[in-house]
Amino acid sequence: MPLIEKVLSLLVVEDHEEVRAALRDWLFTSLPPMRLREARSLEEAMACADQAPLDLVLMNMELPGPNGIEATRALRKRYPKCPVVVMSVNDSEALRTAALDAGALAFVSKRELPHALLPLIGRLPG
Numbered sequence: 361m362p363l364i365e366k367v368l369s370l371l372v373v374e375d376h377e378e379v380r381a382a383l384r385d386w387l388f389t390s391l392p393p394m395r396l397r398e399a400r401s402l403e404e405a406m407a408c409a410d411q412a413p414l415d416l417v418l419m420n421m422e423l424p425g426p427n428g429i430e431a432t433r434a435l436r437k438r439y440p441k442c443p444v445v446v447m448s449v450n451d452s453e454a455l456r457t458a459a460l461d462a463g464a465l466a467f468v469s470k471r472e473l474p475h476a477l478l479p480l481i482g483r484l485p486g
Contacts, residue, residue, distance in 0.1 A: 366415075367392075367393050367394060367395055368391065368392060368393070368394040368395070368415050368416065368481065368484075369394065369395045369397075369412065369413060369414050369415045369416075370387065370391075370394050370395070370396050370397070370414070370415060370416050370417075370418065371396075371397045371398070371399060371405060371408050371409065371414050371416070371417045371418070372384070372387070372396065372397070372398050372399070372417075372418045373398075373399045373400075373401075373402075373404075373405045373417060373418065373419045373420055373423065373428075373431065374398070374399075374400070374418075374420040375400045375401065375420065375422070375423050375424055376420075379420075380398055380400075383418070384396060384398070386474065390474070390477075390478070391477075391478070391481065397414075400423075400424075401423055401424055401425055401431075402423065402425060402426045402430070402431040402434060402435070403425070405417065405419075405431060405435060406434070406435065406438065409435060409438070409439055409442065413442075414439070414442050415443070415484055416442075416443050416444075416445065416465075416480075416481065416484060417435060417442060417443070417444045417445070418445050418447055418477075419431055419432050419435075419444050419445065419446045419447065419464070420446075420447060420448070421446055421447065421448030421450065421455060421459075422448065422449075422450075428446045428447075428448065428459070429446065429455075429458045429459055429462045430462075432444045432446055432459060432462040432463060432464050433462040433463060436462065436463035436464075440463075443465040443484060444463065444464045444465060445464060445465055445466050445467070445468055445477070445480060446459035446462075446464045446466070446467045446468070447467075447468050447469070447470050447473055448467070448469065448470060449469070449470050449471075451469035451471075451472075455467060465480065465483075466480055468480075
C-alpha cells in the first residue's frame with residue numbers, strides 16, 4: 361500500500377503583491393506539495409483560518425492595520441495550535457523577542473527564509 365504524504369496547508373500573510381508572488385513561486389518550487397492560501401491583512405488571514413485548519417502561517421511583520429506581532433497574537437489566541445512564523449526585512453533582536461512573546465514558532469529575516477523555512481517545516485507536528 362503506498363504511503364500518502366500529508367499535503368501541507370500554508371497561509372502567507374503579506375500585503376505586497378510582488379512579495380506574495382515571489383514567495384508563492386519560491387514555495388511551490390522549494391517545498392513538498394501544499395495547499396497555499398494568501399492574505400493581505402489580519403482580517404483576511406482570520407477568514408482563511410476560519411475556512412480550514414492551517415499547518416503553518418508565514419506572517420509578514422509590516423502589515424496594514426495590526427502589525428505582524430499583533431496579528432500573530434490574535435491568530436494564536438483563536439487558533440492556539442496553529443504555528444506562525446513571523447518574517448521581516450528588519451532583523452532586530454527586539455522584533456525577534458516580540459514575535460516569540462506573541463506566540464510565534466519563530467522569527468525569520470526574509471533574507472534567511474530560504475534557508476530557515478525547511479527546517480521549521482520539518483519540526484511541525486505530523
